[in-house]
Amino acid sequence: VLLCCKGLERGSLLLPPELVQNRPAAMLTGPNFAHEIAAGLPAAAVLAMADATARAALMEALRTETFRLYGSPDIVGAALGGAAKNVIAIAAGVVIGAGLGENARAALITRGLAEIARLASALGGRPETISGLSGLGDLLLTCTGTSSRNFSLGLALGQGQSLDAILSHRTTVTEGVATAPALLARAQAAGTEMPITEAVTNLLSGAQNIPQTAAALMGRALKDE
Amino acid sequence: VLLCCKGLERGSLLLPPELVQNRPAAMLTGPNFAHEIAAGLPAAAVLAMADATARAALMEALRTETFRLYGSPDIVGAALGGAAKNVIAIAAGVVIGAGLGENARAALITRGLAEIARLASALGGRPETISGLSGLGDLLLTCTGTSSRNFSLGLALGQGQSLDAILSHRTTVTEGVATAPALLARAQAAGTEMPITEAVTNLLSGAQNIPQTAAALMGRALKDE
Numbered sequence: 001v002l003l004c005c006k007g008l009e010r011g012s013l014l015l016p017p018e019l020v021q022n023r024p025a026a027m028l029t030g031p032n033f034a035h036e037i038a039a040g041l042p043a044a045a046v047l048a049m050a051d052a053t054a055r056a057a058l059m060e061a062l063r064t065e066t067f068r069l070y071g072s073p074d075i076v077g078a079a080l081g082g083a084a085k086n087v088i089a090i091a092a093g094v095v096i097g098a099g100l101g102e103n104a105r106a107a108l109i110t111r112g113l114a115e116i117a118r119l120a121s122a123l124g125g126r127p128e129t130i131s132g133l134s135g136l137g138d139l140l141l142t143c144t145g146t147s148s149r150n151f152s153l154g155l156a157l158g159q160g161q162s163l164d165a166i167l168s169h170r171t172t173v174t175e176g177v178a179t180a181p182a183l184l185a186r187a188q189a190a191g192t193e194m195p196i197t198e199a200v201t202n203l204l205s206g207a208q209n210i211p212q213t214a215a216a217l218m219g220r221a222l223k224d225e
Numbered sequence: 226v227l228l229c230c231k232g233l234e235r236g237s238l239l240l241p242p243e244l245v246q247n248r249p250a251a252m253l254t255g256p257n258f259a260h261e262i263a264a265g266l267p268a269a270a271v272l273a274m275a276d277a278t279a280r281a282a283l284m285e286a287l288r289t290e291t292f293r294l295y296g297s298p299d300i301v302g303a304a305l306g307g308a309a310k311n312v313i314a315i316a317a318g319v320v321i322g323a324g325l326g327e328n329a330r331a332a333l334i335t336r337g338l339a340e341i342a343r344l345a346s347a348l349g350g351r352p353e354t355i356s357g358l359s360g361l362g363d364l365l366l367t368c369t370g371t372s373s374r375n376f377s378l379g380l381a382l383g384q385g386q387s388l389d390a391i392l393s394h395r396t397t398v399t400e401g402v403a404t405a406p407a408l409l410a411r412a413q414a415a416g417t418e419m420p421i422t423e424a425v426t427n428l429l430s431g432a433q434n435i436p437q438t439a440a441a442l443m444g445r446a447l448k449d450e
Binding site: 060110131 | 257
């Protein structure tokens with residue numbers, strides 16, 4: 001089963017490959033706007049699958065002159081990056097919307113990836129997968145593409161609009177709104193601290209406002225990177 | 226000696242901390258536009274120093290309510306990220322200038338960081354430092370800041386202008402132009418492959434044009450991430 005979807009299942013909190021039973025699962029993911037690939041522009045993606053032989057065969061079958069594949073045995077890490085990046089994109093939007101600046105956005109994206117990498121480790125994946133195409137690469141697209149639903153939702157939140165008001169004007173799904181609390185719950189079950197995911201969850205639920213959230217993130221004990 | 230500069234010395238190809246002799250060296254680096262810090266906006270940076278006690282003391286001395294420091298023992302990795310990101314910023318500009326799209330830019334930035342991480346390992350640093358504030362974080366600022374000299378130089382190259390024509394209109398230094406060949410030479414001496422740095426070097430020297438460079442990058446043998 002070649003999975004091309006992203007996210008966590010609500011309720012079970014499972015990632016797509018964790019939902020596949022009794023069949024070998026593979027995952028295709030990365031920074032891929034479909035309209036660019038359809039136009040023949042160059043792109044790269046990850047083909048994640050435990051079995052190295054089947055993985056190499058799938059990579060050869062799916063590659064084209066303009067679509068370059070990288071292999072990875074880490075299907076959990078690849079699935080986690082694609083789900084979690086939407087939460088970081090919301091946070092990045094909040095920072096810009098609230099006028100906190102480019103330094104804060106760059107720091108928040110970097111530290112956001114670090115906490116996702118910690119969860120990847122806790123779930124049996126590899127932290128370095130999160131620095132790859134399925135994590136960082138996909139996040140770059142989400143945070144630079146002006147049409148990102150998650151980034152623009154964060155932007156509106158940062159400008160002071162309420163979540164209800166923002167969602168009432170949308171007919172599309174903004175994945176990160178459901179992903180943030182699910183990801184936080186999964187992290188808590190795994191014993192992993194995710195301060196940025198927690199901040200986004202608290203902002204979305206109304207439990208904290210932006211100054212409280214920013215102060216909580218900046219006031220944490222100093223530590224190594 | 227607390228180092229706040231970035232780059233490789235031409236000729237010797239040494240990083241700033243490698244140039245400090247007979248004194249303990251520390252490095253302060255990260256995604257920090259000075260004007261934002263001066264305005265009191267929140268920011269984070271890395272304080273890299275081998276000695277843990279001195280590092281912790283410096284971190285406490287330099288932190289403020291809006292300036293958050295993370296420690297790292299990896300001074301070589303921190304110095305390398307700050308130098309190499311200018312080369313990736315040029316490459317990202319070329320991709321956008323040549324109309325190759327957002328997918329290609331995201332892939333190139335991600336794979337660019339991967340090759341810098343390989344060199345960090347070869348030089349005795351930690352690859353994960355490159356995914357942190359001094360590498361990825363600083364690169365995000367360079368590639369999103371519209372005023373980046375390196376990104377805008379790549380953009381003009383991608384649009385077909387010659388390097389001489391671009392530089393003749395500039396009164397400021399575009400660091401990546403000198404860093405690319407120096408970084409490539411340092412990588413070759415360390416036995417590390419850096420295909421994106423090599424591509425930028427070849428573009429800047431006129432040894433390859435953009436279609437040749439893109440084809441060379443896309444046509445490489447498939448491999449694991």
